Amino acid sequence: MVSSEAIRTAVGILGNAIALGLFLSPTPTFVRIWKKGSVEEFSPFPYLATLLNCMMWVVYGLPMVHPHSILVITINGSGVIIELSFVILFLLYSQRGKRLMVLAMLLGEIAFVGVVALLVLTLTHTYERRSLIVGVICVFLCAMMYASPLSVMKMVIQTRSVEFMPPFLSLASFFNGTCWTAYALIRFDPYIVIPNSLGAIFAVAQLILYATYYKSTKEQMEARKKAAEMGLAEVVVAKGEANKISSTPNGYKSEIREM
Missing domain, CATH: 1.20.5 (Single alpha-helices involved in coiled-coils or other helix-helix interfaces)
Structure with missing residues (x-):
């Protein structure tokens, strides 16, 4: 009989593959930005939110914080590299005002993660306490990452156009949230279940909007x-x-x- 731990590992590996697809899904958007030399109306917030989320999950997965979480570290470490690349492209092709805002937010995120990691590792001395503190922060940040397209969703409803809401990102978010929810339910981890189940719900809402306004977008x-x-x-x-x-x-x- 296959053990629950083996099933969990298999689901985690699948989650890594899906999450990698999620992180890479905005690639067509950034190819367009690179070709046009402008970020147009694309928002930097989903990528900044994802970057902060990945950095914090790397801290959560550290052996001295939450042991036996190598799959959490591998995928979120990859996410840090990918999302940082996207943010750098935003810095290169944004107007001066937006560029300064993105740079300030990027530096603020790096400082925040560094301070949290330093305080947790020096002031708390048990795995349970470290997992609790970092886990709660991760739940909040992961929910923010999944909710970050809400501003874009508002624009979609106002303009009746999904031109600036990439469908690949929404679809990848749905599969990612569903897979990691299953992973965390096998050996219950509320810090992973809560934000990823919310992420799957937000992604469904985005896909419904895309289906609703796809025709009017083509017409425009x-x-x-x-x-x-x-x-x-x-x-x-x-x-x-x-x-x-x-x-x-x-x-x-x-x-x-x-x-």
């Missing part, structure tokens, strides 16, 4: 494309008329002025 994008094509045509016609006038003989123009 088509309308913008047609408007741009018409504007270009008008510019070409106007330029052609200007060329005709400039090529008219001087004598003819003078006759027009005399009339």
